[in-house]
Amino acid sequence: MLGAIGLALLGAPLITLPTPAFGGDPILIAIASDPVQLRLHCFSTRCGDEEWKAAMAPTRRDPVIDPADLPPLRKVALPGQQRVIGGVSAPATSRESRALYSNDYRVGTRYGVQALRDGPTQIGLSFGAGYRLAPLADDGINRPGAVFRGELNLGQRISDRARWTQRVQIESGRGDTFVKQSVRLDVDVWQNWKLETDFAIRHDNRGGGGSESAESSIELIRRF
Template sequence: MLGAIGLALLGAPLVTLPTPAFGGDPTLIAIASDPARMRLYCLSTRCGDEEWRLALAPPPAKAPDIDPLDLPPLRNVQLPGSQRRVGGIRAPATSRESRAMYSNDYRIGTRYGVQALRDGPTQLGLTFGAGYRLAPLHDDGINRPGAVFRGELNLGQKLGDRARWSQRVQVESGHGDTFVKQSVRLDVDVWRNWKLETDFAIRHDSNGGGGSESAESSIELIRRF
């Protein structure tokens, strides 16, 4: 019976008592007639009945005890760089042979190249192919358009740790004419970023039996930055 009465009191609306008289001042009478204006402002961020909710809430469930022996074993993870050596990895070897089709403003054709020597101090390479010359006197070759055969020989030799000698021979033949260019080059590392380059070239053109020949050379001191 007492419990029912208590619940009725808790759920009943708030009863406002009669306001006393404050003379005949209209302002005092208006304030006294509205008790809500006489209440202090609540600046709390918590609800007034939160302590009741916390008291009535069930306690949090307790985490079950875990036996360390029941845990799965840790995996043995190897971090990058922890291995002493990496085996089975090899860089792919580059082919000594090359095939290509090309076209430019003055010649179209195909060529085949092979590097006979390339890993030691001596390098030897050979390239040959056939094509069609579109315009003469735009690069090294015969002085007329038409079908041509081209060949090239490259020879290089390392001289010590600072010098390298190389020779290049180019041949183009077609329509009874033959063009040959021989160039010799010597590069020397003088001091750190300084390099001495020398180049000498001879051109020979049969030109229908008449023939012509020219030569040129250059010496350059180059500074690398």
């Protein structure tokens, strides 16, 4: 059946469509016989006869974002920027001190050093030169003139409540020498209550002679 139909189609005469008449002009007849030549030249990037190409989807435009609407940037800590200990301040203090002083009975200069200050034992030393204005105004020689002064301080913490302190003062000038030794014991007996004991010996050498004196005190102090 199918073979008969195919033979009938092959044997049938070809039918040609009549060519439209264009006044017998051979150029128009050639253009009409080839429709491709009827297309206009396209000099743009997108021609109007691209109907056989798939239409491209319109390009989506990203919305405009205001920088003020963006979340704040997270601060990243770089290596070496971290603090080992935060919120702690321990300013260093010098072990040495220098001072110029003047009062009603003496003017001079003083240099001090703390040999030991951290721990239960403290040792301090100071010395300097000056001029005594008035005798017997404080501990020192008994006449005015140039003097040399020195001082040694020893401290020892015996326990959490008791502390022992010894102080030695020396002043020398114009052949006279004055020495004072004092011993002090402070004990915390109760909350805001302290027992203070003080013992001092004074030695004054006046031109080869001398005199000594001693005094002591015991005080119970209440702190408010």
